[in-house]
Amino acid sequence: MKKLMKGNEAIAEAAIQAGCKCYFGYPITPQNEVPEYMSWRLREMGGVFKQAESEVASVNMVYGAGAAGVRAMTSSSGLGIALMQEGITNLASTQVPAVFLNVMRGGPGLGTIQASQADYNQMTRGGGNGDYYLPTYAPSTLQEACDLIQKAFDTAFKYRTPVGVMVDATIGNMMESVDIKENVQPDPSIPDVNEWCIRGGRREDGSVHRIKGLFNVPEECEAFNEELAKKYDKIRENEVMVDIKDCEGADVVIVAYGTTARIAKQTMKLGKENGLKIGMVRPQTVWPFPYDELREACRDAKGVLCAEMAIDQLLQDVKLALEGTKPIATYHRLSGVMPSANDMYDACVKLAKEAK
Amino acid sequence: MFIVKVNPDYCKGCGLCIDLCPKHIMAMTGKINDKGMDLAECAKPEDCIGCKSCAMTCPDAAITIEKQ
Amino acid sequence: MGEMIYKRTDFLKARPTHYCPGCTHGLEHKLVGEVLEELGVIDRSIMVISVGCSAPAYDYANVDNIACLHGRAPATATGVKAALPDSIVYLHQGDGDLLSIGLDETISAAGRGENITVVFANNNIYGMTGGQMAATTLIGQKATTCPAGRDPHLDGYPMKACEMIATLTAPKLVARTALYDIPHIIQTKKILKKAFQNQIDKKGYSFVEILSTCPTNWHMSPQASMEHVKNEMEEVYPLGIFKDED
Numbered sequence: 001m002k003k004l005m006k007g008n009e010a011i012a013e014a015a016i017q018a019g020c021k022c023y024f025g026y027p028i029t030p031q032n033e034v035p036e037y038m039s040w041r042l043r044e045m046g047g048v049f050k051q052a053e054s055e056v057a058s059v060n061m062v063y064g065a066g067a068a069g070v071r072a073m074t075s076s077s078g079l080g081i082a083l084m085q086e087g088i089t090n091l092a093s094t095q096v097p098a099v100f101l102n103v104m105r106g107g108p109g110l111g112t113i114q115a116s117q118a119d120y121n122q123m124t125r126g127g128g129n130g131d132y133y134l135p136t137y138a139p140s141t142l143q144e145a146c147d148l149i150q151k152a153f154d155t156a157f158k159y160r161t162p163v164g165v166m167v168d169a170t171i172g173n174m175m176e177s178v179d180i181k182e183n184v185q186p187d188p189s190i191p192d193v194n195e196w197c198i199r200g201g202r203r204e205d206g207s208v209h210r211i212k213g214l215f216n217v218p219e220e221c222e223a224f225n226e227e228l229a230k231k232y233d234k235i236r237e238n239e240v241m242v243d244i245k246d247c248e249g250a251d252v253v254i255v256a257y258g259t260t261a262r263i264a265k266q267t268m269k270l271g272k273e274n275g276l277k278i279g280m281v282r283p284q285t286v287w288p289f290p291y292d293e294l295r296e297a298c299r300d301a302k303g304v305l306c307a308e309m310a311i312d313q314l315l316q317d318v319k320l321a322l323e324g325t326k327p328i329a330t331y332h333r334l335s336g337v338m339p340s341a342n343d344m345y346d347a348c349v350k351l352a353k354e355a356k
Numbered sequence: 357m358f359i360v361k362v363n364p365d366y367c368k369g370c371g372l373c374i375d376l377c378p379k380h381i382m383a384m385t386g387k388i389n390d391k392g393m394d395l396a397e398c399a400k401p402e403d404c405i406g407c408k409s410c411a412m413t414c415p416d417a418a419i420t421i422e423k424q
Numbered sequence: 425m426g427e428m429i430y431k432r433t434d435f436l437k438a439r440p441t442h443y444c445p446g447c448t449h450g451l452e453h454k455l456v457g458e459v460l461e462e463l464g465v466i467d468r469s470i471m472v473i474s475v476g477c478s479a480p481a482y483d484y485a486n487v488d489n490i491a492c493l494h495g496r497a498p499a500t501a502t503g504v505k506a507a508l509p510d511s512i513v514y515l516h517q518g519d520g521d522l523l524s525i526g527l528d529e530t531i532s533a534a535g536r537g538e539n540i541t542v543v544f545a546n547n548n549i550y551g552m553t554g555g556q557m558a559a560t561t562l563i564g565q566k567a568t569t570c571p572a573g574r575d576p577h578l579d580g581y582p583m584k585a586c587e588m589i590a591t592l593t594a595p596k597l598v599a600r601t602a603l604y605d606i607p608h609i610i611q612t613k614k615i616l617k618k619a620f621q622n623q624i625d626k627k628g629y630s631f632v633e634i635l636s637t638c639p640t641n642w643h644m645s646p647q648a649s650m651e652h653v654k655n656e657m658e659e660v661y662p663l664g665i666f667k668d669e670d
Contacts, residue, residue, distance in 0.1 A: 022506045048506040052499065053532035060496035060529070064472075064503020067490050068511075072503065090493050198488035198504070200511040201467035210482045212473075212491035359426070365439075366432075370446035370639075370646040376606055393445070409606050411430040415451035416441060424426035 002179045007142050007172045008033035008075075010180065011101060011165075013041065014146035015073055018153045018184045020099070021047045022072035024061035026054055026080060029113040030169035031103035034075040055080035059087025059100075066096040067211040069193030071153050075101035077169075078119040079110070082127060088162050089128025092228070093213035095196070097156035100134070100164045101149065103172035106335030114336020115168035117258055120313035123164050124287040131225055133232050135239060136164035138257040138286045142176040148284065154187040155239060159231055160196070166286070168309065169336070170259045235288055242290035247279030247297040252348040252355075254280045255294060255318050256307040259338075264307055266341035271348065278348055286317075294321040302355035303327045305347055309334060327355050358406040359422040360398035366418035369394040373410035373419060379403045382410050433457035435466065437486045446646020448603050448636040449478050449516075452545055453485075455609070456514050459616045460487075465512045465624060472501045472540075474526075476518035477551040477638075495526025498533035501540045512623055515542045519560040520550045523583050530585070537594025537628040541619045544585055546600075546661065547636040555641030559583040562660055567641070582660050586633050590666035596622050597630040598667040602658065603637075604650040615665075627670065635661055 005013070012034050015023075023042050025035040035051060042049045048065075052058040058074040065072035076084065081102045091098050104119045106112030123136045137152055139145040149165050156163040198209050215221035243261075246268065247253050254264045261282040271278035281297045283290050298304050304326050308314040315330055322328065329351040333339045360382075362373075373396050374382045381400040388394055398404060404421075411419040432438075435457025443450045460469050471485040475494035482489050492500040497515045504513055522530050522544050533540065549567055550556040557567040557574060560582050564573040590598045597619050601612040612634060619630035635657050637649035644652060 022503065024503065024506075050502060050506060050536075052502075053528050056496065057499040057502075057529055057532065060493060060499035061503035061506070063492075063496075064490065064500035064505075065507040066503070067500075068504055068507035070507040072507070086493055087496075094491075198470055198490055198508075199468075200470050200508060201487055208486060208488050210485070210489045210491070212482045212489075214479055214482075214491055216480060357426075358429075363432075366441075368440075368445035372446055372646050372650070375647055375650075406429060407606075408430045412606060412609050413451070413603075415443070415446060415448055415454070417432045417436055417450070417454045417457075419430065420428065420432055421430040422426045423429045 002177050004175055004177050005142065006033060006175050007145060007167065008103065009037045010142050010178045011145050011149050012037040014149050014180045015099070016042055016045055016047065017180055017182050018150035019071045019186060020073050020153065021070045022065040023047065023074065024050045024052050024058045024072070025074050026052050026058050026076065028077045028080045030105055030172050031075050031077055031101065034101065055083040056087065059084035062098045063087060063091055063096055066091065066098045067198050069197030073099040073101065075103065077103050077105045078107050078122060081119065081122060085127035088126065088134060089130055089132055090213055091162040092132035093130065094211050095160040096211060097160050098162045099149065099152045099156055100162060102164060102166040104166060104168040112335045113169065115170040115259060116309050116335055117168055117260065118310035118313065118334070119166060120286065120308070120310055123166050124289070131229065133287055134162055134164045135235055136166055136285065136287045138166050138283060139171070140258045140261045140282065142171065142178045145171060146178050146180050150181060150184050154190060157190045158187060159235055161231065168259050239285060240288045240290045240293065241284035242293045243282040243284055244293065244297045245280045246277065247281065247301070249300050250277045250279030251302050251352045252276065252278050252305055253298045253301040254278060254305045254307055254348070255314065256280065257283050257286060260307050260309055263339050263341050264344060267344040267348065270341065270345040276349060276352060289317045291321040294318065298322060298326055301326060303329060303351040305329050305331055305351055307331045307339060307344055309339060327351065357424045358401065358404040359424065360401060360404055360410065361420050362396050363418045364389055364395055366416040367395045368416060369396060370415065371396065372413045372415065376409045376413045378407060378409060379405060433461060435460055435486055437484050439484070441484055442480055443477065444640045446637060446639045446649060447477070448634070449545055451603055452516065452543055452634055453481065455613045455616055456543060459613060459620055460512065463617065463620055463624060468510060469512045469514060470504060472497050472504065472513050472515045474515070474517040474521040476521050478516050478518065479552065481516065495521050496529055497521065498526065498529040498538065498540070498542065502533055502538050505539055512620060513540050515540060516545065517542065518545050518551065519548065519558040523559040523585055531588070534589045534592050534595050534629050534631065539623055539626050539628050541623045541630045542632070544631065544633040545636040546585070546633050547638040548657065549638045549641045551638045551641055562656060584661060586631065586666045589631050595629045595631055595667055596627045596669050599665045600633040600635065600661060600663050602635040602653055602663055604654045
């Protein structure tokens, strides 16, 4: 039922309603309400909350619980997610499902505690070693954040992989009314965890389950990498999510996600009022990125405006999608300074004029 | 009578069992296995008192003892 | 057929280990395996494997097991126990894993009183990576990163895990033992049994530090290594029960 909630708490509740049984986290602004909420609510629901000694410990606790086939998650902000990178690549290599919430703040380094989208590369290109990816959702409203954190658990268990959900401090800290789906059952297509998870002792046939990523024989590691690559291809094929608005015959298409995309809606209105048709392509998954959908949506556009709260990170994927077929302009504000719909509109006007 | 068996697949000829046998009857066989290791054996089973020292100290769980 | 008075523990798979001749890692696995069998909990045991010479123990453990990142076994075990509170976890860690990169995880898990059993193979060296100095390396002991012998002014003094952990309130059993003769092997097994019994009874955290050998990187024979433990190591790392509460 509808409730007015704060983003961080709504996301935590949604995770619990999707069967999250274990949460391990560490304080870091701007996501402190997640562990705070979990510390009483998760225990109330019979789950386990542990405050870890660091984000490095958090991700490795998630690994232990996930290895037992349990829905486990952690949350942090960019700095903490940076500390978790070794843990994330380990989850990818051991094929243990887990969910990571990144409530982004200004960077680099300590940066600011306010909103930013400058962890785009961190989430989509990853900071861990080896050939792996972190499928990542990028919601822009509290309702969507609740829906996508629930979907993230299903994706994690369907493909046995870590999955990220990234919002920024604005979404984490603002209040909106949300209607959280309750007691969500796992997607039936998810394979039975008992085929791989550890439980203790041995199976009836005397075999044991082991969760490990180290290989003694190079050929075995290579073969495993080839298999993992097929998994990522399957995720690219089946899990792309993108929201496309008013791109038919658009003069300019804005590419934006998260909070920036919400502000871009205002810019689109300004366009309507002033006779400039502005469409938007809003990736809901930033990995796998909607390359084909973006290219198709921009077919009629004179130019594409890449709007983000970072410097030219989303831009790389926009360029990959368009491959030089359209002029691209960029607009950004950083480190908690919110983008302005009017400035974004002026950028669209300038782009449309120059593109003729 | 005790039968002390040293499994050649596991024994690496470290010799720790030789030191701790109170009857000093554990010894190297002198035969080198395919892994290039000399193996231990109970040289005088008739003197074995079944104290299990050899088996307890073996770091590779290579020794089993049977009481007849 | 007579009566088997000593058989190979079923905790170990029927295959040889990669450990060097005389290395005590295998002996520690064997003793823990025998203890778990005697306590009748093999069917819910999980080996939590660290990074070091024992990292490939996933080839030997004949129970479910999980290989952890370097230093993170106590955190991973915390997650395992959160998901499987009735499982019996056996953490096997070396000095690099437990006292250097994983010191925070070690002390924090002990501080929280996680219901786990940590077996600490203290052999004063980084074995897997070829003999580098560890936090536990003795003063004057040579290693590949202190070739002239550990100099306290440059590399500090040996760190004592039991003494540190015993200052914490939550741990129930904190003990240091050795393996250089039969009485000490029997004592080690007795302490291991008590440590795992604590876990079965959900009393909380138990820590067993075992003075271990590394013949290869100490450049000693297995016998000389055991003598070294008795004569040199024990002086720096006194054996004993540092904490034993119900």
